[in-house]
Amino acid sequence: MSDFIPPAKPIIGDEEREAVDRVLRSGMVAQGPEVAAFEQEFSAHFVQGRPAVAVNSGTAGLHLGLLAAGVGAGDEVIVPSFTFAATGNSVALTGATPVFVDIEPETFSIDPEAVAAAITPKTKGILPVHLYGHPARMRELEALAATRGVALYEDAAQAHGAALDGRPVGTFGDFAMFSLYPTKNMTSGEGGMVSTATGEIARRIKLLRNQGMERQYENEIIGFNARMTDIHAAIGRVQLTKVGEWTRTRQANAAFLDANLRGVSIPPVADGAEHVYHQYTVRVLEDRDGFVAALKSEYGVGAGVYYPIPNHRLPSLASFAPGLDLPETERAASEVVSLPVHPSLTQADLERIATAVNALAKAGS
Numbered sequence: 134m135s136d137f138i139p140p141a142k143p144i145i146g147d148e149e150r151e152a153v154d155r156v157l158r159s160g161m162v163a164q165g166p167e168v169a170a171f172e173q174e175f176s177a178h179f180v181q182g183r184p185a186v187a188v189n190s191g192t193a194g195l196h197l198g199l200l201a202a203g204v205g206a207g208d209e210v211i212v213p214s215f216t217f218a219a220t221g222n223s224v225a226l227t228g229a230t231p232v233f234v235d236i237e238p239e240t241f242s243i244d245p246e247a248v249a250a251a252i253t254p255k256t257k258g259i260l261p262v263h264l265y266g267h268p269a270r271m272r273e274l275e276a277l278a279a280t281r282g283v284a285l286y287e288d289a290a291q292a293h294g295a296a297l298d299g300r301p302v303g304t305f306g307d308f309a310m311f312s313l314y315p316t317k318n319m320t321s322g323e324g325g326m327v328s329t330a331t332g333e334i335a336r337r338i339k340l341l342r343n344q345g346m347e348r349q350y351e352n353e354i355i356g357f358n359a360r361m362t363d364i365h366a367a368i369g370r371v372q373l374t375k376v377g378e379w380t381r382t383r384q385a386n387a388a389f390l391d392a393n394l395r396g397v398s399i400p401p402v403a404d405g406a407e408h409v410y411h412q413y414t415v416r417v418l419e420d421r422d423g424f425v426a427a428l429k430s431e432y433g434v435g436a437g438v439y440y441p442i443p444n445h446r447l448p449s450l451a452s453f454a455p456g457l458d459l460p461e462t463e464r465a466a467s468e469v470v471s472l473p474v475h476p477s478l479t480q481a482d483l484e485r486i487a488t489a490v491n492a493l494a495k496a497g498s
């Protein structure tokens with residue numbers, strides 16, 4: 134059997150190593166000028182110059198963003214259940230209640246009608262996830278938030294560079310979080326970046342990330358240590374210069390798979406949407422887990438299932454959703470398979486993925 138094709142593969146080059154070395158040699162490794170430069174460059178690159186604040190993980194970015202937006206005990210925040218646990222967790226960590234709603238089947242993102250039905254007087258905001266790198270239904274959600282008087286936030290952990298009608302994700306919500314974990318579309322090692330609608334929200338996130346201090350030892354509020362280091366920022370700055378090309382490669386890889394896969398549903402792209410293919414996710418209607426196992430054992434293709442257990446059924450979060458039934462979420466959780474689409478794939482890798490999927494999908498039907 135040929136070499137294993139991993140489901141994700143961060144690309145780290147000599148430039149990243151040199152940047153880290155430069156910071157290490159400077160002797161100043163904690164949050165400093167590299168972080169400030171990374172924030173500015175990220176903002177210009179992805180979110181049209183909105184304020185951006187770097188933190189030490191995407192999860193911290195969501196948590197601090199929600200706190201800075203005033204979310205706390207007694208509030209409700211409407212979230213999809215079909216997402217990584219960090220989405221629901223970050224709401225719960227503020228003391229607020231995550232209200233889980235269903236997705237719409239096309240894009241796997243939160244269903245605006247389900248959101249509308251879930252709004253109560255306690256609803257503080259809506260936190261859609263741009264799952265797999267495809268923008269959520271932001272036109273409808275933005276209108277809904279405005280007419281119902283609730284806030285809009287964004288979990289853009291998987292969606293660096295995704296856009297709707299030319300407007301980038303990360304520019305819709307009061308805040309938006311981008312993850313910089315190694316398997317995401319770009320990395321800083323660990324890290325997160327939060328873009329904000331106002332300088333005031335950015336200021337509060339900066340306070341929360343640094344023990345509630347703006348001036349040394351004059352702590353204004355109770356805060357965290359969620360600072361990014363200059364070592365991580367230096368990696369992120371180099372990755373920023375490459376991520377555009379990687380995204381184009383992801384999109385070209387996806388186009389190849391779209392044209393060559395048979396027997397599985399290919400990922401739809403909504404009108405006006407720019408999909409950045411953090412994942413290339415298909416549905417397999419029968420024996421999904423057997424399909425994933427055979428891709429690996431028979432063809433050396435590493436596929437992933439994101440996510441087999443939705444947030445509202447996780448032991449950690451289930452108490453927020455007793456007896457909740459979310460049919461499209463359940464169906465997606467049992468059918469989805471994410472095939473490798475990352476920019477390290479060779480043409481031979483892509484052909485092997487197509488051969489494997491077509492053989493197994495046929496054998497299964």
Ligand SMILES: *Cc1c(COP(=O)(O)O)cnc(C)c1O
Binds near residue numbers: 262291
């Ligand atoms: C990765 C991810 C997060 C959390 O980001 P970390 O940097 O790993 O803390 C949150 N939400 C979604 C949808 C993610 O994919």
